[in-house]
Amino acid sequence: MTRLTIRKPDDWHVHFRDGDILKSVAPFTAAHFARAIVMPNLVPPVTTAKMAADYRARIMAAVKGHAFTPLMTCYLTDDTDRRDLIAGFSDGVFTAVKLYPAHATTNSAAGVKSIDKVMPVLEAMAEAGMRLCVHGEVPLPEIDVFDREKAFIDRVLLPLLARVPTLKIIMEHVTTKDGVAVVRAHKDRLGATLTPQHLLYNRNALFAGGLRPHMYCLPVLKREEHRLALRQAATSGEPGFFLGTDSAPHLRHLKEADCGCAGVFGAPAALAAYLKVFEEEKALDRFEAFASLNGPAFYGLPPNEERVTLEKRPSLVCDEVEVGKLGEIHPLFGGDQVDWSLAPAS
DSSP states (O other), rough: EEEEEEEOOOEEEEEOOOOHHOOOOOOOHHHSSSSEEEEEOSSSSSOOOHHHHHHHHHHHHHTTTTTOOOEEEEEEEEOOOHHHHHHHHHHHHHEEEEEETSSSSSTOTTTSOOOOGHHHHHHHHHHOEEEEEEEEEOOTTTTTGGGGOOOOOOHHHHHHHHHTTTTEEEEEEEOSHHHHHHHHHHTTTTTEOHHHHHHHOOGGGGTSSSSSSGOOSSSSSOOHHHHHHHHHHHTOOOOOEOOOBOOOOOOOHHSSSOOOOOOOOGGGHHHHHHHHHHHHOOOOGGGHHIIHHHHHHHOOOOOOOEEEEEEEEEEEOOOOOTTTTTTTOOOOTSSEEEEEEEEEOO
């Protein structure tokens, strides 16, 4: 198979940042995807409907000329106003809520410290039919960084499923066979996004010939057994697994610093990266389900009507994305050739 025509995909997990970085990176997502769930971990975080509406307007200005819809999320804190949240959902400003455990990843210091404190919000979300996106890690110093997802499943996720039995939850950037198993065990309640980097690489990629800061993300890359489980899940056609790049831009000098930032900027080559996996797994016939159908179904949204064609045509990924006077961002596959490209619009 060298050509594939599918409904236009969506990205169910992306970081755009703000300011000059937003203007530089958002067009890459808008060029390939019809919609995207936009993360709220700005500085300060997006915690109210007014802040989300203002941020959405800045995104739309950055992607002018593209037919693209940003789907906004609310940054959950111990002090989230559930009335403002539900009103924002009813008004079409918010699509979902993002739960960051405090200090789990980039700009998560204001995240949730105790599930008990946000139970009234979660119960109101369940009643309204609003989805909860979770960064599924327990970032305690005594828990090994490679075991934090499993700890989250045992300590937070399973108890939460029991406490709020009608709440639908997306485990974003699932990285372990444990995550795959829990989604399958609760397929009416749980969905999961999978990133290109976690499908393509195991943790050896962090240390290939030296320390590789541009392969550092959170959750970190895991053992080979977990990567294989993720690939099987992504290409299975099962409705609980769908595309979410977790594309997370950081300036090169901040990635390559003494204490480098976590995140892989995957947007420029995301579709090619996923197609590489599906081709290797001989599952190109199931790519549309993963990229275009499963995500909307879990969120209760219609799939896109527009079709796009992807073709086996080599192209070069840009080596750097310039961000004004701030510096540059190095993308996944930056400077390398990929095998799949969007066919030109007819």
